[in-house]
Structures are given as C-alpha cells and as structure tokens.
Amino acid sequence: MTIQWFPGHMTKARRQIEDKLKLIDVAIELIDARLPLSSRNPMIDDILRDKPKLIILNKADLADPEATRKWLAHFKEQGFVAHPVDASTGKGVKEIPEQVKTLLKEKLERQIAKGMNPRPMRALIVGIPNVGKSTLINKMAGRNIAATGDRPGVTKGQQWIKTGGNLELLDTPGILWPKFEDQEVGYRLAVTGAIKEEILNVEDIAFFAVKYLLRDYSERFSERFGIEKLPAADTDNPDDIVAVLEAVGRKRGCLISGGRVDLEKASRTLLHELRAGKLGSYTLEMP
C-alpha cells in the first residue's frame, strides 16, 4: 500500500481550511454516500472545532437508497444534520439553504433580537478530492464558476458566490485528504474511482470490489454475470474471491492462451461495469 499524503500537505490543507473558518458561519462537509466513512477525514471535526456543520451525502444517486437511509439515521443519532444530494442533477440541492438556516437558527434569532438585519449566511464547502465539491458549487451558483485554486504568493480577495436562499459560498472549497488508516479505505475509494487506478494494482481493486459485492449484493452480482451458482460465498477467503473474479473473466471472454483467465482484463471489465452503473446502486460500508 503506497498511497500517502505527505505530512506537509496535510498541514497546509489544514491551515488553508483553518484560515477560512473565521470568514464563515457554517461548513458544508461533502462525503460520498457510497462510502460515508472512507470518504471523510476523521480529523474534520477537530479542524472545524465548534463551527456548525451540515453533512452532505453526495452522489446519493449512485448509492443504495436503503443504506443511505441507515446512514442518515446514524448521523442524526450522533447529533449531526445530514442531507442526501445528487449534485450532478441538482436533486436535493435546493434544500441546502433551508438546512443551513435551521443549523444557524439560534445565531440568526440572536441577531434579530438585537435589532440587527441578518447578513447572508456564509459557508465553506469541504471534502476530499472527487467527492463533487465543484459540481455542487456550480449547481448552487446556477452557473459555472472557474476553479481558481489557492496559489501561494497570490493574494486574492475571497470571492463570495450568491446561491439564492440568503446563503453565500466561498468560491474555493476546502480540500481534505482521505485518511488511509487501514488499507481497505484506499481500496474502497479506488473501487468507486475516487483515486486513480495507477496508484493501486487493478486486480487488487477488483478483488475488493468482488468481496464487497458478494457480501451485500450477491444476487445482483450473479445475475449480472450470469453465474448461476457463485463458486464462492465466503468473502473472507481470498481464494474464493479470486475464483469468482475468474468466473467473471470467463463469462466475459477475458482469456489468454491455454484457456486461462486474464485476471487483469477481467478486473478492468468488472470495474468498468460497476462504475458504469451496470450493477445498480451500491454502498460499500454500512454504519
């Protein structure tokens, strides 16, 4: 397992977010609804300290709806406000200002009680790469915002983006790093395509995909690949999982001379079909 963020990167990313905290009323944390744990940095709450936070389960269109319901209940139990969104079509986006308003209710009421006219609520979007931050910003802005990025040495005033609903967003999102505490976090991210395949071995990624799919979606899996009886049901046995991957390869004609299965090709085919939604919506971790 070679995925690593250099400690220097982490410190810089952390500082960039901390610098922005004083400008905002609320943080909007984006996580991937298919992997709500692996796609969040566990240090986020430490970084945000007591800043109010809205959790967005993005890419909800790709996730198992039943699992998303469980995750929403889970976050609620933990005292968080969480909301499912599909930023690419905009489903769930228009409710965000209202959710933020609820989070900031007391603050807004205090301002009104003091005779102040509440200024627009200000938010920072944070999340790991590829979770959909830019897509959401563009959706909320109703137009395409050029990705500016933070450049060292360039002093640039913060740009606020109006979203309607009395909510403004910082134009540059806060970028967090995923935390590869155990190797499965990296593989879960790789299965969804959140991290580049070149970093990890494609056969290993497919191995984990098969393992997760057999555990929770075995019926759909056998249907898709026309494997009537799965050669393995034991998701803890690596040999069984490889046997399933081989069966997939045979079904898809991924063969090399001598009739053996080309595992690399089988792996690419499987991941391609999974990411193209051919196996339906899925969630890789449950609360």
Ligand code: GDP
């Ligand atoms: P960022 O790195 O966090 O800014 O992520 P992007 O906004 O660039 O999104 C990464 C990829 O995910 C892009 O291909 C988006 O089209 C896609 N994407 C973002 N949000 C959603 C969503 O809610 N559903 C689906 N299906 N795809 C999404």
